[in-house]
Amino acid sequence: MVKDSQQAPAIPRARTQNDHGSSSLVTDKGTTTINNDVVSKIAGLSAREVDGVYDMGGGAARALGTVRGMVGADKNATQGVSVEVGERQAAVDLDLVVEYGTAIPDLAAAVRTNVISAIERMCGLEVTEVNIKIDDVHLPGQPKSDDTRQQEPRVQ
Numbered sequence: 001m002v003k004d005s006q007q008a009p010a011i012p013r014a015r016t017q018n019d020h021g022s023s024s025l026v027t028d029k030g031t032t033t034i035n036n037d038v039v040s041k042i043a044g045l046s047a048r049e050v051d052g053v054y055d056m057g058g059g060a061a062r063a064l065g066t067v068r069g070m071v072g073a074d075k076n077a078t079q080g081v082s083v084e085v086g087e088r089q090a091a092v093d094l095d096l097v098v099e100y101g102t103a104i105p106d107l108a109a110a111v112r113t114n115v116i117s118a119i120e121r122m123c124g125l126e127v128t129e130v131n132i133k134i135d136d137v138h139l140p141g142q143p144k145s146d147d148t149r150q151q152e153p154r155v156q
Contacts, residue, residue: 025124026087034123036085040078043092043130046118047081050110052102054138056080058095080135090125097136108132 025032047053057080080095092115098107116127 031087033087034085034125036083037078039083039085039090039092039119039123039125040081042118042122043083043094043115044077044079044081046114047094047096047111050107050114052099052107053096053111054099055097055136056095057097058135085125088126089128090119090123091128092119092130094130094132095135096132097138098134100137100139104134108134 025034044056047056082093084091094111094115096107096111098104111132112130115130119125119127
């Protein structure tokens with residue numbers, strides 16, 4: 001079969017689960033470097049996909065996120081995420097706020113699986129560890145931490 005020389009090159013897709021054994025980031029033709037921010041965003045978004053994760057970040061980070069929301073800025077995808085990225089490996093630390101009633105060991109396992117899968121599939125990096133710290137529990141009926149409703153002024 002002859003390739004059509006006018007055909008555009010195929011766009012590489014994310015790796016499948018079976019591909020993570022061979023890394024193509026370091027080759028004899030060159031090295032692909034993935035910035036920490038890229039891995040942080042992937043980890044943050046994949047952790048938030050898991051049911052039971054209410055928010056991410058410690059108290060100060062969530063407070064800063066609330067202020068950012070009040071001034072119209074987008075929510076930071078890397079809030080509550082810290083990563084170390086090497087040539088072939090990555091390590092991830094996550095700070096989570098969980099929904100009340102969620103089984104924390106089950107949630108941690110699901111988050112860990114989702115984060116590892118996403119990073120290995122999208123980046124081709126081996127994830128050596130995903131450390132999870134539970135910072136808070138969100139109780140039913142509590143206002144959202146990024147709730148920006150204006151309160152009545154106390155004085156006129």
